[in-house]
Amino acid sequence: FGSELDGQVAIVTGASSGIGKATAKSLASRGASVVLAARREDELDDLAAQIEDGDGDALAVPTDITGDDDIDTLVERTTDEYGRIDILVNNAGLMPLTHIVDADRETLQTTIDVNLTGLVTLTHAVVPTMLEQESGHVVNLSSVVGRYLQANSTHYNAAKAGVKTFGDSLRLDVASEGIRVATIEPGAVSTELLEHIPDEEIKAGIEDHVGSMQALEPDDIARTITFVVTQPQHVDINEVLIRPTDQV
Ligand code: NDP
Numbered sequence: 001f002g003s004e005l006d007g008q009v010a011i012v013t014g015a016s017s018g019i020g021k022a023t024a025k026s027l028a029s030r031g032a033s034v035v036l037a038a039r040r041e042d043e044l045d046d047l048a049a050q051i052e053d054g055d056g057d058a059l060a061v062p063t064d065i066t067g068d069d070d071i072d073t074l075v076e077r078t079t080d081e082y083g084r085i086d087i088l089v090n091n092a093g094l095m096p097l098t099h100i101v102d103a104d105r106e107t108l109q110t111t112i113d114v115n116l117t118g119l120v121t122l123t124h125a126v127v128p129t130m131l132e133q134e135s136g137h138v139v140n141l142s143s144v145v146g147r148y149l150q151a152n153s154t155h156y157n158a159a160k161a162g163v164k165t166f167g168d169s170l171r172l173d174v175a176s177e178g179i180r181v182a183t184i185e186p187g188a189v190s191t192e193l194l195e196h197i198p199d200e201e202i203k204a205g206i207e208d209h210v211g212s213m214q215a216l217e218p219d220d221i222a223r224t225i226t227f228v229v230t231q232p233q234h235v236d237i238n239e240v241l242i243r244p245t246d247q248v
Contacts, residue, residue, distance in 0.1 A: 003030070003031045004030045004230045005032035005086075005087075005229070005230065006031035006032075007031070008031070008033070008086040009032065009035065009078065009084050009085055009087070010024075010027045010032045010033070010035065010085075010086060010088070010229075011034075011035045011037060011078055011088050011122075011126070012024040012027070012089040012091060013063070013065055013089065013090055013092035013118075013122065014038050014065075014091040014092035015036035015037060015038050015047060015091075016038035016039070016040040016043035017038075017040075017191065017192050018189070018191030018192055018193065019141065019218045019221045019222065020089070020091040020092065021043075021047055022217075022218035022221065023089055023091065023222040023226070024036055024047060024058070025047070026219070026222040026226045027087065027089075027225075027226060028051045028057065028058060029056065030230065032057075032087065033057040033059070033082055034051065034056070034057070035058075035059045035061055035074070035081075035082075036058055036059065036061065037062075037063035037092070039064050040062075041060070041062040044060035044062060047060070048060040059077065059081055061073065061077050065092045065119070065121075066110070066114060066117070071121055071122050074122070074125075075125045075126055085126050085129045085133075086130075086135065086136060088122070088126050088137070088139065089139045090119040090139065090141060090163075091139075091141045092114060092118060092119075093193070094111065094196050095193050095194070095196065095197065096110070096111060096156075096196050096197060096198055097150075097152045097156060097199065097203075098197075098198060098199045099152050099199070099202075100154045102199065103155065107198065111156055112159050112162075115156065115159035115160060115162075115163065116162045116163060116166070119140060119163060119166070123140075123166075123170065126138075127170075130177075130179050131174070131177050133178075134177060134178045135179065135233065136179045136180070137179070137228075137229050138170065138180070138181045138182070139182045139225055140163050140167045140181070140182070141163070141184050142160045142161075142164045142167075142183050142185045143156075143160040143185055144185050144186065144187040144247075146160040146161045146163065147164075147185060147241060152199070152202050164239075167183045168181070168238070171236070171238070181236070181238070182225075182228045182229075182236070182239065182240065183238065183239045183240070184221065184224060184242070185239065185242065186243070187216065187242065187243030188209075188213065188215040188243070188244055188247055189215060189217070189218060189220070189221055190210070190217055190218070194207060213246040213247050214244055216243075224240055228240065
């Protein structure tokens with residue numbers, strides 16, 4: 001285990017799988033205490049045990065990012081345990097792609113709630129602690145679709161574009177207080193994200209598209225996020241668009 005992040009505390013949402021899980025492991029391997037947030041408690045407990053077995057430090061806090069009480073509990077448990085929050089990786093997300101006409105209201109609402117509203121609400125809950133510390137790093141997972149739109153994805157595209165705009169706006173408000181904000185925009189990454197696409201035809205189309213290239217692995221994004229948060233305090237990497245080499 002390295003030491004660049006020794007003494008730092010990182011909350012990672014969506015830590016039960018994919019990019020969040022890989023990121024939590026990577027930050028822990030550099031010395032950060034990681035707070036693991038997602039709904040699947042067993043997955044979080046397994047990951048916490050793995051990290052602790054490797055001499056890292058982890059705290060699992062089951063969290064539904066759409067619930068205000070869960071968000072408050074996540075922040076309280078983190079500050080009770082560690083007294084600070086240095087890094088917030090807003091990674092929880094889901095991508096239930098459908099054509100707008102076929103989408104039900106619940107799908108539209110959940111997509112915005114998880115990908116955007118949850119991220120905004122948790123950040124709002126964490127920023128006061130970072131302001132007190134006069135330092136902190138917020139890393140938001142947007143997507144390539146925040147820049148290059150995909151079809152059958154009105155709700156997801158809008159949420160991810162919102163994540164980018166929220167991050168850039170947040171920076172205007174808090175950069176002068178020592179808080180950095182980064183937006184990560186991955187292209188295709190091999191994770192569970194496609195499993196929740198309700199429309200079988202759209203799902204098969206995306207799977208074919210992703211299968212036609214060598215997709216990124218969660219570790220590729222984890223390495224990028226780790227690079228972003230290990231820069232010196234005066235360096236704020238605002239935005240990273242990272243795609244498979246053959247995704248053009
Ligand atoms: P996964 O499906 O593997 O991970 C999604 C994570 O989000 C899970 O840990 C899940 O945990 C969590 N999550 C979902 N809903 C909630 C909720 N209501 N409350 C708390 N946590 C929740 O996908 P990825 O790792 O690929 O996705 C991570 C992020 O990366 C997402 O924001 C996604 O949009 C973004 N992204 C992914 C790309 C890709 O190609 N994979 C490309 C561009 C961006 P649980 O179910 O336990 O709650």
